Amino acid sequence: ETGVTQTPRHLVMGMTNKKSLKCEQHLGHNAMYWYKQSAKKPLELMFVYSLEERVENNSVPSRFSPECPNSSHLFLHLHTLQPEDSALYLCASSPGQGAFVAYNYGYTFGSGTRLTVV
């Protein structure tokens, strides 16, 4: 167990569906992240949260909507996705410095949600 738990592990959804991905960390970290992993591409940062506040949104389409109700939980709400959104979605956490995200610490990743949009 890595300390970061993601559910579900696999998800198949139609383009008109609404679904949510869940992430939970038990490490006491201040910062949480959503990354998209596609074949033959570097990891793409989607969102960054520090102490439940969104500190970064990397030009992600509005069909992806993050939510961070507390420092241990992170959600990614999905609606009207496109087939090109099919990918592995990874949640990660890292130590922070209060309200600041310290990028010079390593991440702890979850195992990801394999999303297929049909």
Next chain:
Amino acid sequence: GENVEQHPSTLSVQEGDSAVIKCTYSDSASNYFPWYKQELGKGPQLIIDIRSNVGEKKDQRIAVTLNKTAKHFSLHITETQPEDSAVYFCAATGGYQKVTFGIGTKLQVIP
């Protein structure tokens, strides 16, 4: 912004041999360089990291070297074992505190 290039994209070695993966970066202000290992069906796992004030770091069979002048850093795995087979990613944290990942190297250790 930061650009990280990683080579090779695939690497096959015989069990017991050494493996070396190299990354170059573009932002001279980058100060933190982690390496991650991703096994099939799992998320990336931090295996070793190095900061810009250190030239080399070792942890058992794994070592990382950093050449700030040339702006490159490398992962060295000695006495490779089948369980080392995975995809390895390098990353660099740049001057704007952005983390940029390499594209990954698929390492296969042949028994």
